[in-house]
Amino acid sequence: MPELGEVEYYRKQWDAGLRKKVTRVELHGKARVLRETDGEELGRLLTGAVLKGSEASGKQMIFRFDTGWLGVHLGMTGELRLESGGHEPGKHDHVVLFQKGRALVFRDARQFGRVRFHAGESEPEWWTRRAPDVLSEDFSEEAVRKFLARRKGAPIKAVLLMQERFPGIGNWMADEVLWRAKIAPTKKAGSLEPAETHSVWTESRFVCREALRIIGTDWSDPPDAWLMNHRWRDGGHCPRCGMELKRAEIGGRTTCWCTRCQK
DNA sequence: CAACCTGTTCGCCA
């Protein structure tokens, strides 16, 4: 599920544990989500550690403890939950940090998500080397133009999903950006007019800003005037012109767009 | 039972 706004929403679920000590760590032994992370070290160093702060960037999150850093990526089905101190971990609760009176839970059925740990004071390189946020200065029109030129042969839909330039944008956000920019998702990235590239830039920023404001706050629904609320229903209609929306697989993902508005 | 899924990574090929 999680794209930019949802990730921010989940990050805040653990805010209740800020400045509090972890009393116990429960891990699911061979969970794929840990990948190369040493679960034994994670459990040992986080037991007794205090949660000092957290940050989200794109689809990634980092939680800072006084003994190290916990990185979280939610993949397709991951979620962060706040549970009671008596929480009995379910079969998909791969990482559970117990505190006095609460439990901070990472749950992920499909295990495409990932949890990693980095011991010590200094930020891990997998965090410092992440892509610049869409809402940062570094996400310039020039940077977008260069990126589309380099990926000139790929459909623009597929390019918008590339986290190295559009961190946080996922399937529905990419469709939303292209719908607002009035660009067909099948169009090759290298064939966009300068005005279209400009639109990809500004609409990416708009959709990210609004997703954070609307979904990131309390998981409210975006307005009905957004494509997002119409894209999964069979026979959904374009909220701008009323045309029946088209669905097809582009860039390996189900894509929804308006063939009348988007050229 | 089969198809589908808001993500990433890998291997193959051009």
Add this chain to the structure above:
DNA sequence: ATGGCGAACAGGTT
């Protein structure tokens, strides 16, 4: 070396 694509990952839901 670089870019583009399809498969694989795993399990719940429709």
